Amino acid sequence: MGVGGSLVNFSAVDWAITIASLVATVWVGLRTRRYVGRIEDYLVANRGMGVWVGTASLVSTEIGIITYMYQAQFGFLAGFSAFVVGLITIAVCFAVGRTGFVISRLRELEVMTVPEYLERRYSRHVRVLAGVMMAVGGSLNLGIFPIIEARYLSITAGIPPRYVAWVMAALLLIALAYTALGGMLSLMVTNYLQYVLLAAGTLVITFVCLWRIGWSGMTGTVVEHMHGRGLNPFADLGVGPAFILWQVLLWVAFMTVWQSAAMRGFSARDAATGRKVFTLTSVLFLGRAVIPMAWGIAALAFFAGRMTPRAPVPDETPAAEMARLEGELTAGFHPLLDQGRLEELLPRVDRLETLARAERSEPHAQNARALREEMGMVAMPWMVASLIPVGWAGLVMAGMLAASVSTYAGYFLGWSAVISQDVVSPLLGRQLSEAGKLRLTRATIVALVAFIMVWSLVYRVPGPAYFYLQVTANLFMAPTLLTIAGGLYWRKASAAGAWACFILGAAASLAYLIPGTGLSVGAAGNLSWGLAFVGLVAGSLLRPPREPVQRGVA
Numbered sequence: 001m002g003v004g005g006s007l008v009n010f011s012a013v014d015w016a017i018t019i020a021s022l023v024a025t026v027w028v029g030l031r032t033r034r035y036v037g038r039i040e041d042y043l044v045a046n047r048g049m050g051v052w053v054g055t056a057s058l059v060s061t062e063i064g065i066i067t068y069m070y071q072a073q074f075g076f077l078a079g080f081s082a083f084v085v086g087l088i089t090i091a092v093c094f095a096v097g098r099t100g101f102v103i104s105r106l107r108e109l110e111v112m113t114v115p116e117y118l119e120r121r122y123s124r125h126v127r128v129l130a131g132v133m134m135a136v137g138g139s140l141n142l143g144i145f146p147i148i149e150a151r152y153l154s155i156t157a158g159i160p161p162r163y164v165a166w167v168m169a170a171l172l173l174i175a176l177a178y179t180a181l182g183g184m185l186s187l188m189v190t191n192y193l194q195y196v197l198l199a200a201g202t203l204v205i206t207f208v209c210l211w212r213i214g215w216s217g218m219t220g221t222v223v224e225h226m227h228g229r230g231l232n233p234f235a236d237l238g239v240g241p242a243f244i245l246w247q248v249l250l251w252v253a254f255m256t257v258w259q260s261a262a263m264r265g266f267s268a269r270d271a272a273t274g275r276k277v278f279t280l281t282s283v284l285f286l287g288r289a290v291i292p293m294a295w296g297i298a299a300l301a302f303f304a305g306r307m308t309p310r311a312p313v314p315d316e317t318p319a320a321e322m323a324r325l326e327g328e329l330t331a332g333f334h335p336l337l338d339q340g341r342l343e344e345l346l347p348r349v350d351r352l353e354t355l356a357r358a359e360r361s362e363p364h365a366q367n368a369r370a371l372r373e374e375m376g377m378v379a380m381p382w383m384v385a386s387l388i389p390v391g392w393a394g395l396v397m398a399g400m401l402a403a404s405v406s407t408y409a410g411y412f413l414g415w416s417a418v419i420s421q422d423v424v425s426p427l428l429g430r431q432l433s434e435a436g437k438l439r440l441t442r443a444t445i446v447a448l449v450a451f452i453m454v455w456s457l458v459y460r461v462p463g464p465a466y467f468y469l470q471v472t473a474n475l476f477m478a479p480t481l482l483t484i485a486g487g488l489y490w491r492k493a494s495a496a497g498a499w500a501c502f503i504l505g506a507a508a509s510l511a512y513l514i515p516g517t518g519l520s521v522g523a524a525g526n527l528s529w530g531l532a533f534v535g536l537v538a539g540s541l542l543r544p545p546r547e548p549v550q551r552g553v554a
Contacts, residue, residue: 010157010385014394018157021197021398025405026174047110049267054277056195058264059284061410063198064403065149068292069377070465075296076376079222079230082296085247086289090282092251097279102256102481104271105488112266114257114480115422121487122495124426129502130480131422134259137475137509138415139448143455146172148377148465149404155340155381156388157397169453171401175408176449194402201399206291208387209298213305218294221301225350227357246525250470253477257484260414292380299379302386306343310351318355322364325352329371340382342375349375377465416444471509474525478532479505486536497540505532 049057074082096103111117115134119127149171150164159167209218222230234241255261255278268274313321325348336345349371356364388396420441425432432440479502486493486501508527 010393010397011390013391014157014397017391017394018397018401021402022174022405025193025402026177047267048269049264049273049277050269051273051276051280054264054268054273055280055284057410058261058277058281059288060195060198060403060406061260061264062285062407063288064145064407065152065400066145066407066465066469067288067403068295068400069148069152069380070469071289071292072296072299072380073373073376073465075293076300076379077296077372078233079226079297079300080219081230081233082293083290084233084244086286086293088244088247088251089289090286092248093255093278093282093285096252096255097275097277097282100271100275101252102484102488103262103265103274103278106262106484107265107268107271107274110266112263113417113421114259114262114484115418117487118483118498119426121493122483122498126483126495126498126502127422128426129499130476130483131418131426133476133502133506134480135415135419135423137472137477137506138259138411138418139451140455140475141469141472142411142415142448143452144459144465144468145404145408145456146452147456151378152381152400155378156385156393156400158385165457168456171405172408172449172453175405175412176445194406197395197399197402198406199399201396201403202287202291204388204392204396204399205295205384209295209383212387213298213301217301217305218297221304222297225300225304225346227354242523242526246470246529249529250474250477250525253481254473257477257480258473259418260410263414263417295380295383296376299383302383303342303346303379307347308343310347318359322352322355322359322361325355326364326367329367333371333374337374337378340378340385342379342382345371345375412445412448416441416448419448420444471524474509474528475506476502478529479535482529482532482536486540490540492540492544493536494540494543494545496543497536497538500535500539501532502535504535505529507531 071082074085095101106114106117109117109120111120113131115127115130118130146165146168150168153159153167154161154164233244264277265274268277313324316324329345329348329352333345336342349368352364353368353372355361356368384396420437420443424440424444425437479498482505483493483498483501486497505528508524508531511524
């Protein structure tokens with residue numbers, strides 16, 4: 001089914017449902033503007049967030065169209081092995097919620113951003129360094145959201161590609177409008193509505209996958225088409241022990257020092273409320289990973305079931321066949337991909353991958369993996385466009401756009417808070433008024449929106465989007481968690497150790513992002529943690545704190 005087919009499925013009724021949901025979101029978000037008078041109101045909602053609103057707000061912010069896209073891609077590529085990420089997520093989130101590791105201490109200190117603590121514990125220079133690293137990593141992370149989400153909209157709503165950029169710009173401006181004006185108060189109110197729409201859309205897609213494809217069809221496809229992979233995460237390429245160790249460490253950091261998540265803890269009524277929010281969120285975060293991964297597997301089964309086996313050419317050698325397949329794919333891959341004809345591409349890519357593995361031809365194997373990754377990114381949207389009927393398609397789109405706008409809004413607020421409060425404001429060298437702080441943060445949000453519009457158009461993601469997002473986060477996640485935890489629980493941690501921790505921790509992640517280095521994602525992630533740990537310990541022991549640590553911050 002091509003773009004024209006998806007236009008037939010997405011009717012005027014679906015557009016009406018979609019537009020009505022966006023109008024309602026903006027109206028509710030703008031109504032909260034009058035309650036914002038201080039920077040505390042704007043960033044942490046005057047620390048009055050309850051358990052249920054906090055849970056809905058956290059889940060809505062951390063689930064967007066891009067979440068479903070990269071998780072579905074991961075399921076398409078790794079099969080049921082990808083589910084290990086969901087199991088790690090629920091275990092880590094539940095443990096953080098029950099123990100209050102880091103989040104409770106930071107809430108008791110009444111900070112508004114994660115780097116704010118670093119100035120109290122180490123120095124202003126460490127705060128600015130952390131703010132810069134978080135701003136860079138967070139902006140690069142957010143920067144690919146529009147272009148990936150644009151592909152979903154283009155496929156499922158039948159929007160011609162030349163107009164998709166304008167649609168994404170409109171969504172960014174919607175999120176910008178109520179976030180810049182209402183801050184965290186707007187997020188808390190709109191996230192509740194967005195959570196309902198998100199849940200409804202998720203249920204519709206999941207039901208259709210189980211009804212039209214079935215669990216047995218998904219399982220059979222993984223067994224038949226993944227050549228022995230897809231069932232054991234410890235044995236699969238790219239999802240082995242090193243990757244799993246890195247995921248555990250990364251999710252501990254995500255639940256404690258990722259700014260948009262940490263702000264929910266800072267906004268809670270008290271530390272106990274914050275712990276309850278994270279405990280409840282753990283189950284929902286399991287679904288955040290596993291459900292879209294299952295959609296990716298269902299998409300693989302959907303297109304595999306429509307494949308027509310290709311007859312071999314008589315007397316053709318493996319080398320000649322690989323050359324012929326690569327020629328066919330070079331000429332026809334993207335036209336067929338843009339029409340959603342993945343059932344014609346899958347057998348060729350499967351055959352190329354099988355031959356490359358048998359002949360031990362790494363260049364051909366790399367090409368086959370790259371093509372499979374591209375198919376994995378769009379397989380789920382093409383399945384949704386093909387299977388969801390009129391009316392229900394509008395509800396699904398309303399849920400997806402609600403997820404997208406809530407994620408943009410939460411990330412705009414989180415990263416702009418870091419840039420304005422932890423980088424720009426300390427460097428000014430003077431105390432701003434409450435009105436000045438609000439103007440600075442709002443101006444930063446506008447600048448951030450402009451950056452991600454440009455970055456999403458000029459940068460090409462190396463490998464699966466899931467890995468890119470995780471590695472850009474790891475630019476600062478490892479050193480931030482280690483310096484925060486070291487500051488809270490180790491009195492010998494020093495500013496020199498914090499500097500070494502951030503510089504060394506970011507080096508490995510930067511190496512992965514530079515094309516041609518050949519560093520695997522698991523190796524880059526674990527190397528980042530190892531170097532950051534060595535930097536903190538060695539730097540602190542070589543240059544211990546000059547003054548005794550203040551009581552309460554360690």
